[in-house]
Amino acid sequence: MAVFAHLNIHAQSLSKNDTLKIDNKNGLEFPVDYSADDSVILDLPNKTVYLFGNAKIHYGEINLDAGFIIVNFENKDIIAKPFYDSIGSPIHLPHFSDGKDQFTADSMKYNFSTKKALVYNTRTVQGEGFVFGEKTYKDAQNNTYVKHARYTTCNDSINPHFYIYAKKFKVIPNKQLVTGPANLLIAGINTPLFIPFGFFPLQKGQKRGIIFPTYGETQDRGFYLRNFGYYLPLGKYFDLSSTADFYFRGSFGIHINSNYAKRYKFRGNFAFDFNHNKFGEAENGISISDDYSIKWNYSMDAKAHPGQFFNASLNYKSPNYNRNNTFQQQTIAQSTIQSTINYRTSFFNNNFNISTGARVTQNLSTEMVDLSFPELNLNVPRITPFANLNIKNQTIKNIGFSYNMDLKNSLLMKQYNLTPTLGFEKNIAGIKLLDSLQSSIVHAIPISASFKLFKYFQLNPFFNYNEFWYFRTKTLSWDTIGDSLTTSIKNEFNRGYMFSSGISLSTQIFGLAQFKKGKIQAIRHVLIPSVSFDISPNFETKTNGFYFTQTDTSGKIEKLSKYTGTGSAIPSGNKRAAVGFNIGNNLEMKWRKNTDTGLVVKKIKIIETFNISGSYNFIADSFNLSNINFNGNSSVFNGKVRVNYSCNVDPYKYTSRRINQYHKLGRIVSAGISMSTNLNPQAQRKKTSSYATEQELNLINSFPQNFIDFNIPWSLQLSYNLSYSHTNPTLAKDLRQSFTFNGDIKLSQFWKIGFASGYDFKTKDIALTKIDFYRDLHCWEFSLGWIPVGFMRSYDFTIRVKSSTLQDLKLTRRNFWFDN
CATH class of the missing domain: 2.60.450.10 (Lipopolysaccharide (LPS) transport protein A like domain)
Incomplete structure (x- = not known):
């Protein structure tokens, strides 16, 4: 030895x-x-x-x-x-x-x-989870067989807050974990969740698996299980999730979602929803509504094809989808949705741009669909042809122009016409849909220059020319026999045009007041006045041929444009020679403050912007002076409260109608003020985590309202809106006033309560009110949401495993009551 x-x-x-x-x-x-x-x-x-x-x-x-x-x-x-x-x-x-x-x-x-190996009381990392075993046998292929095993994704590997227990596990490293009969335990307590066998993928990245449902109750459809389904990765670039909703009163929903992305190439998603809704009860009558929604988004990465841009956004819904299947107030009130496809590229060193696309606007209220295809835009950025000439006059060198062309084709149809037959038949008024096709091309050539005047002034002369190409014209005439107005449409090429010219002058004036004593060190006022003059002729004259007159049986003469309804702008009939003005203001102050480290000077913005604008048309027949607009915004109380305000003043009198006489001080047509604040600035701080990817952190920091932050003891957001409208003095004034608030309070280390509500002072109704309870279970999250009043009265209960990212940040995903 x-x-x-x-x-x-x-x-x-x-x-x-x-x-x-x-x-x-x-x-x-x-x-x-x-x-x-x-x-x-x-x-x-x-x-x-x-x-x-x-x-x-x-x-x-x-x-x-x-x-x-x-x-x-x-x-x-x-x-x-x-x-x-x-x-x-x-x-x-x-x-x-x-x-x-x-x-x-x-x-x-x-x-x-x-x-081969025999191991006792093993603790091993498998994928993003941990396996604990009383006795483990390892074979020559590196597979392990575990007796009395536990599996968890809780990163507290010593005392996990939850785990799945089974008498036998088989682990194939970096592939899968298979169990016999298994049971879920939370905090060491057995739950009713038993499975006859278990299969857990251990590959890094995307993993297939069951999506567990959310449980709750709604007033109109009863108890439910929402979002129960399965997630399936489809290779490196695609995934698929299929979920279903089940309501105890017979309603159900099917949801299919797919995301796809390839780095530096493309990204997007597809979603299809179908909901079979049953409302009411048998004794009072049952109404049934089958609703669907299709969404598709695609965007090409800028690095895939430099200089080219392509994206698509499809959003199509059945007319009652928002009302029956979404519970967010803004979505329910949404009356229009839009789908777009756009492609853009450049040529000749970005000196020639071309873009094309299509657009569909769907009105859920009227069930009308506005289809615009194709749309084409050609653009030449501003060119200064004299800039490189050997001339001393800077004014001539600064002269530049650009060119823009817009082509548009649009078709208006009923929604049900689009679905079965693509709409090429008679619409609800009996007129063939192709007859309502509107096509036009608009050319625009703006010419401008910019130069200094007397060192302190900026002078900008301009000339704008617009030309409109039409492919059909319209004529209206009075049918004396039928005593009605008839319309005749002729397919032919026509052109219209209009032009205007003008000049603008602007400067900045600085005012500074300094104080040697007191807490105020200085006050600075920046005044930004600008004045402009523009002129455009009357294009309603007979010589232009853009307008025609129509006389009814009473002898009333009306001037109409023959290009109305062509889907494009028409030459204006109002001659104009007007002076416009705008006065911008900015007011700031420097404040002396004594601190432990000495005297500190702090800049305070009293008025960030305050603008006054209007115009006067010298050659108008009446009402020469436009309405006067006031608008601005400020931050008060050390930047904690954001204030926006506006006011529109009509300078003319109004009796039974508006008359061409000045009101002494003008009449307020509309006005409004809004204030908002977040009383806990810590809630706005950016989150960081060693566990999170850049994409996950961007999501958390971009949508902080979607998460409950257990690191912050409380948060409170307040919002107040006041609006006034009185366009027609013969009618009642419209005064709207509302107050909303939302926030959360940390009751203990692991409990938080969230709340949201408000009050509408006009309708005297309480706004949507919800109370949420959140429990931070480290690797689990628990939430109970309750809407106590209103037609959206419901509650939902959620308990699920959190990601390691949210565990590190101590964030809990907010379970919104309108989530499906």
């Missing part, structure tokens, strides 16, 4: 010693390196090595370290155990790694030749 410290002996070198000679046929594939901090004992007769204290073994890709290791070169076995301190606690548990696979155990036995 001999004792050595920090000894490294290769198995091949031992073969030179007769007493430790290893048969070449049964020799080891790699040399065995071993060491120990305390001592190494070689038992030569039994071909055994004993390693004490921080013992280490290295064999190929296999590494083993433990408090105590026994190596037997006769049968090629390794036995690893921990050391124990004076009170019997284990020190330096065996840790085994084979390539990327590794585990920790109380004790283990491994054979170099068969590559």
Whole structure:
């Protein structure tokens, strides 16, 4: 026997010693390196090595370290155990790694030749989860068979808050984990969730699996299970989730969602929803509504084809979809939805741009669909043809022009015409849909220049020319026999045009007041006045031929444009020679403040913007002065409260109608003020996490309202809106006033309560009110949402596993009551 410290002996070198000679046929594939901090004992007769204290073994890709290791070169076995301190606690548990696979155990036995192992009380990382086993057997293919096993994704690997327990596990590393009959335990307590067998994918990245439902109750459809389904990754770039909703009163829904993305190439998603809704009860009558929604989004990455841009957004719904299947007030009130497809590219060093696309606007209230296809835009950015000429006059050098062309085709139809027959038939009025096709081309050439005047003024002369190409004209005439207005349409090419010219002048005036004493150090006022003059002729004259007159039986003469209804702008009939003005204001203050580190000067914005604007048309027949507009915004109380305000004043009198006489101070037509604040600025801080990807952090920081932050003791957002409208003094004034608030309070370390409500002062109704309870269970999240009043009265209950990202940030996903 001999004792050595920090000894490294290769198995091949031992073969030179007769007493430790290893048969070449049964020799080891790699040399065995071993060491120990305390001592190494070689038992030569039994071909055994004993390693004490921080013992280490290295064999190929296999590494083993433990408090105590026994190596037997006769049968090629390794036995690893921990050391124990004076009170019997284990020190330096065996840790085994084979390539990327590794585990920790109380004790283990491994054979170099068969590559099999027997491990007791193992703890191993599999995918994003942890496997605990009382007794584990490892075969030559690196598969493990675990007895009395637990599996969890909780990153508290010592005392997990939840786990799935089964008597037997089979683990195929980096592929899958299979169990026999299993049970879910939370906080060590058995739950009713039993499964006859379990299958858990362990691959990194996307993983297939069951999507567990949300439970709750709604007033009109009863108890429900929502979003129960399955998630399936489809290769590197696609995935698919299929979920269903089940309501106890017979309603159901089917939802299919797919996301796709390829780095530097494209990304997008597709969603299809179908809902069969039953409302009411048998004794009062049941109404049935089948609703559907289709959404598709695609965007090409800017790096895929530099200089080109392509995206598509399809959004199509049945007329009653929003009303029956979404519970967000803004969505229910939404009357129009739009789908677009756009492609854009550039030529000649970005000196010529072209874009094309299609657009569909769907009105859910009128069930009308406005289809615009194709849309084409050609654009030449501003060109300064004289900039490089050898001339001294800067005014001429600054003259520039651009060109823009818009082509548009649009078709208006009833929604039901679009679905079965693409709409090429008679619409509801009996007129063929193709007869309502509107086509036009608009050309625009703006010419402008910019230069300094007397050093402090900016002068900008301009000339705008617009030309309209039409492919059909319309004539209206009075049918004296039928006593009605008849319309005749002629398919022919026509052109119209209009032009205007003008000049604008602007400057900045700075006012500064400084104070040597007091807390106010200085006040600065920036006045930004601008004045403009523009002129355009009357294009309603007979010489232009853009308008015609029509006389009814009473002799009333009306002037109409023959291009009305062509889908394009028409030459204006209002001659104009007007002066416009705008007065911009900015007011700031510097404030002295004493702190522990000395005197600090702080800048405070009193008025960020305040504008007054209007115009006066010298050659108008009446009402020469336009309405005067006031608008601005400010931040008060050290920037905590944001204030926006506006006012529109009509300078003319109004008796039974508006008359061409000035009102003394003008009449307020409309006005409004809105204020909002977040009383806890900590809620606006950006979140960081070592567990999160950049995409996950962007989602959290972009939509903080979707999460409950347990790091913040409380948050409160307040919003107040007041609007006034009195366009027609003969009618009643419209005064609207509302107050809304939402926030959350941390009741304890792991409990928070969220709330949202408000009040409409006009209708004297309480706004949508919801109370949410949140429980942070570390690796789990629990929420209970309750809407106590209103036609959306309901509650929902959710408990689910959190991602490691949310565990690190201590965020809980807010379960909105309108989530489906």
